[in-house]
Amino acid sequence: MIEFRNVSKTYPNGVKGLKNINLTIEKGEFIVIVGLSGAGKSTLLRSINRLHEISEGEIMIDNESITAAKGKNLRHIRRDIGMIFQNFNLVKRSTVLRNVLSGRVAYHNTLRTVFGLFPKEDVNLALNALDRVNIVEKAYTRSDQLSGGQQQRVSIARALAQEAKIILADEPVASLDPLTTKQVMDDLKKINQELGITTVVNLHFIDIARQYATRIIGLNAGEVVFDGPVEEATDEKFQEIYGQQLEKEQQRGPVGAGAE
Amino acid sequence: MSQLPTHTVDKPKGRGKKIFNRVLILVILAAIYVWAFAGIEEFEIKETAGQISKAIFDGIIHPDWAFVNEEEGLIFGLIDTLAISILGTFISAILTIPFGFWAASRRDKSGFFVTGLGRFVLSFIRVFPEVVLAIIFIKAVGPGSFAGVLALGLHSIGMLGKLFAEEVEAIDHGPREALIATGANRIQVLVYSVLPQVLPGFISYTLYRFELNVRGASILGIIGAGGIGAPLIFALTSRNWPRVGVILLGIIVLVSAIDLISGYLRKKIV
Amino acid sequence: MSQPPKKTIPKPPTRIKHYLTAAIVLVLLALSYIQTGSSFMDLITNRDQMASLVIDMFPPDWAYFEKIIEPMLETIRMAVIGTTFGAIISVPVILLCANNVNRIPWISYPARFILNLIRTVPELLLAAIFVAIFGLGMIPGIFALTIFSVGIIAKLTYESVEGIDKGPMEAMTAVGANKVQWITFAIIPQAAAYFVSYVLYTFEVNIRAAAILGLVGAGGIGLYYDSNLGFLNYPRVNTLIIATLAVVLIIDFVSNKLREKLL
Ligand SMILES: Nc1ncnc2c1ncn2[C@@H]1O[C@H](COP(=O)(O)OP(=O)(O)OP(=O)(O)O)[C@@H](O)[C@H]1O
Ligand SMILES: [Mg+2]
Numbered sequence: 001m002i003e004f005r006n007v008s009k010t011y012p013n014g015v016k017g018l019k020n021i022n023l024t025i026e027k028g029e030f031i032v033i034v035g036l037s038g039a040g041k042s043t044l045l046r047s048i049n050r051l052h053e054i055s056e057g058e059i060m061i062d063n064e065s066i067t068a069a070k071g072k073n074l075r076h077i078r079r080d081i082g083m084i085f086q087n088f089n090l091v092k093r094s095t096v097l098r099n100v101l102s103g104r105v106a107y108h109n110t111l112r113t114v115f116g117l118f119p120k121e122d123v124n125l126a127l128n129a130l131d132r133v134n135i136v137e138k139a140y141t142r143s144d145q146l147s148g149g150q151q152q153r154v155s156i157a158r159a160l161a162q163e164a165k166i167i168l169a170d171e172p173v174a175s176l177d178p179l180t181t182k183q184v185m186d187d188l189k190k191i192n193q194e195l196g197i198t199t200v201v202n203l204h205f206i207d208i209a210r211q212y213a214t215r216i217i218g219l220n221a222g223e224v225v226f227d228g229p230v231e232e233a234t235d236e237k238f239q240e241i242y243g244q245q246l247e248k249e250q251q252r253g254p255v256g257a258g259a260e
Numbered sequence: 261m262s263q264l265p266t267h268t269v270d271k272p273k274g275r276g277k278k279i280f281n282r283v284l285i286l287v288i289l290a291a292i293y294v295w296a297f298a299g300i301e302e303f304e305i306k307e308t309a310g311q312i313s314k315a316i317f318d319g320i321i322h323p324d325w326a327f328v329n330e331e332e333g334l335i336f337g338l339i340d341t342l343a344i345s346i347l348g349t350f351i352s353a354i355l356t357i358p359f360g361f362w363a364a365s366r367r368d369k370s371g372f373f374v375t376g377l378g379r380f381v382l383s384f385i386r387v388f389p390e391v392v393l394a395i396i397f398i399k400a401v402g403p404g405s406f407a408g409v410l411a412l413g414l415h416s417i418g419m420l421g422k423l424f425a426e427e428v429e430a431i432d433h434g435p436r437e438a439l440i441a442t443g444a445n446r447i448q449v450l451v452y453s454v455l456p457q458v459l460p461g462f463i464s465y466t467l468y469r470f471e472l473n474v475r476g477a478s479i480l481g482i483i484g485a486g487g488i489g490a491p492l493i494f495a496l497t498s499r500n501w502p503r504v505g506v507i508l509l510g511i512i513v514l515v516s517a518i519d520l521i522s523g524y525l526r527k528k529i530v
Numbered sequence: 531m532s533q534p535p536k537k538t539i540p541k542p543p544t545r546i547k548h549y550l551t552a553a554i555v556l557v558l559l560a561l562s563y564i565q566t567g568s569s570f571m572d573l574i575t576n577r578d579q580m581a582s583l584v585i586d587m588f589p590p591d592w593a594y595f596e597k598i599i600e601p602m603l604e605t606i607r608m609a610v611i612g613t614t615f616g617a618i619i620s621v622p623v624i625l626l627c628a629n630n631v632n633r634i635p636w637i638s639y640p641a642r643f644i645l646n647l648i649r650t651v652p653e654l655l656l657a658a659i660f661v662a663i664f665g666l667g668m669i670p671g672i673f674a675l676t677i678f679s680v681g682i683i684a685k686l687t688y689e690s691v692e693g694i695d696k697g698p699m700e701a702m703t704a705v706g707a708n709k710v711q712w713i714t715f716a717i718i719p720q721a722a723a724y725f726v727s728y729v730l731y732t733f734e735v736n737i738r739a740a741a742i743l744g745l746v747g748a749g750g751i752g753l754y755y756d757s758n759l760g761f762l763n764y765p766r767v768n769t770l771i772i773a774t775l776a777v778v779l780i781i782d783f784v785s786n787k788l789r790e791k792l793l
Contacts (some may be wrong), residue, residue, distance in 0.1 A: 093457065515650035
């Protein structure tokens with residue numbers, strides 16, 4: 001469970017990234033956050049595992065405050081939260097398997113991981129994770145030899161190997177073509193349903209959001225402007241919320257691709 | 261035209277300043293050259309110059325092959341030179357790693373003690389030529405190859421540190437963030453996201469420095485810090501040109517071979 | 531989850547190559563350690579001696595500054611002149627070596643070969659040879675630095691020239707330019723920036739090199755290092771170090787500023 005309690009974030013340059021956010025995300029939900037560029041989607045997602053510090057309020061992960069956590073405690077909370085990035089963030093020169101195993105380092109002592117001495121179970125866990133996203137045959141390939149979609153699946157496998165209870169994905173399909181987009185989103189959905197992993201995804205496209213989400217959260221200028229089940233997230237509703245902004249943006253492609 | 265006053269006014273102004281700058285630089289350059297050439301001593305070629313050149317040339321064409329296999333001869337000297345550069349380069353590479361991280365500018369931190377001081381220390385080290393360092397180390401550990409090793413090891417930090425720092429600055433921060441997000445600690449983040457990115461560069465630069473160090477080690481003997489330089493300076497002062505010739509050939513062959521091997525390895529790494 | 535997946539997983543690649551590389555490196559290091567008679571114990575046991583050497587250096591002999599101004603200026607002069615001559619000689623060498631300018635392989639390859647040979651000879655060795663030919667003084671130093679500079683400038687520039695934009699070259703060929711026009715309009719404008727920046731870089735290198743050429747009698751401040759260390763006059767050595775440091779840092783600074791201005 002993820003809880004936002006009166007969370008605000010002001011960047012050092014004065015920009016308000018989040019304004020008094022109150023949200024509760026239950027276990028097993030598949031949440032898609034939508035919003036125009038600059039609405040604060042990344043800011044929200046990154047505050048959950050504290051890649052960004054918030055300025056006010058508190059964020060609770062399974063009733064434990066990550067906002068107050070320090071050192072080892074913080075790392076243990078983070079260990080339970082997998083993260084998937086728009087540009088994959090794999091170490092390109094390392095093999096696929098090593099990238100996936102890097103999701104396991106927080107489970108072992110430093111010395112052991114420095115020498116890369118992972119127990120057999122970890123290696124099997126990593127291979128199984130790769131199998132789940134259908135690229136186990138690439139385990140010993142260098143990551144930079146994979147296509148974008150394959151790399152994103154590797155990063156999903158990293159989150160799986162991490163045995164995360166929550167997966168955060170910041171525009172995981174923004175640099176992928178429609179077909180690979182479907183594969184990656186299907187993988188995320190499958191994991192969410194089969195393993196019950198709470199999944200929070202940032203997306204630009206409302207139609208994909210409707211297809212996969214159980215609940216959609218709309219952001220605008222750092223505020224929650226919509227929060228409800230997919231059925232309520234109609235085109236009319238979003239037209240109403242974003243109004244002219246949406247129309248303008250639509251010409252350039254993002255958010256309201258519902259018209260597609 | 262009258263609607264675009266800013267353009268018509270601005271352009272010549274900026275240009276005039278540029279021309280002025282160029283002229284200023286040219287004038288300064290001219291002054292430097294006048295000063296430099298005025299200070300040069302009278303240039304007279306000694307009558308013997310031609311003779312000696314010919315003798316050296318003869319020496320290179322008819323090298324003293326007997327010296328090659330002599331005890332403490334060419335082979336021994338070249339091996340010693342190589343050994344000095346291998347060990348010196350290795351020591352400097354290891355010592356440089358912390359310097360590289362120290363002198364690299366970072367996104368999250370900045371300030372004099374983080375980057376500026378590191379850079380200054382590196383420039384400071386670079387100022388000492390290896391030969392001068394060798395002279396100092398000879399005072400400390402006595403004449404011989406070890407002093408040469410230490411001199412190269414210390415001197416190379418200056419240049420390697422700068423190159424390593426650039427490598428660190430160029431890393432992709434994405435994987436670092438990904439590792440932090442998994443709950444890894446600082447050392448794990450370093451080992452799993454930073455090192456794999458910088459290590460190939462580090463190795464490649466170390467090999468490049470190794471090429472330079474082989475050249476450096478071949479002259480250390482001139483001041484008694486081991487290697488082929490000692491017999492070379494001896495042959496030069498005793499005007500034993502065939503021996504100078506064979507040593508020169510030996511150095512050229514050694515350095516070329518190392519350049520080739522190291523160049524091949526560097527290509528493979530990238 | 532701790533069973534390996536049923537699907538056929540690829541075999542991990544053998545690590546033999548890694549182990550072999552590590553073994554070779556270790557053996558080379560061990561052999562080098564033995565060959566050079568290195569002993570880090572010596573370094574530790576002699577640390578007092580080193581410390582006392584450093585202590586002896588203080589305070590520096592400030593009065594000595596006056597005496598080394600002249601040789602210091604001589605060092606700078608040698609570097610200026612050596613770099614300049616080197617730059618001038620480099621121009622034809624670059625045109626001969628770059629294979630997109632000189633399309634005749636039996637000229638460009640030998641030219642590069644000779645350039646590489648020149649680059650193998652350390653500058654101090656060049657200086658020692660020129661001292662044997664011309665006698666003591668600045669002249670052999672200038673000669674050595676000239677050749678040394680050609681090695682750096684020509685190599686760096688011709689490699690950059692080979693990487694320049696093909697468009698203007700093809701355009702000049704298309705308008706029927708002759709070779710000289712072709713070089714003037716297609717190559718020089720693009721290569722000039724590289725050339726200037728490499729010349730300045732070489733100048734910085736040459737200042738450092740010129741500072742030690744005196745060790746073999748080729749002028750400049752180097753001779754003073756040798757004699758003061760010989761006489762164990764460490765405060766003076768310190769003065770020399772400070773002076774060299776100051777000059778090098780100033781030259782680096784000026785050269786960097788100039789590079790920024792010119793580019
Ligand atoms: N590091 C930062 N420093 C200052 N302001 C920032 C920083 N990062 C983001 N912002 C600002 O905070 C606001 C929210 O940014 P955020 O990245 O969360 O938007 P987003 O919804 O993810 O947009 P996009 O869809 O383009 O990724 C924007 O106005 C942005 O300019
Ligand atoms: Mg974003």
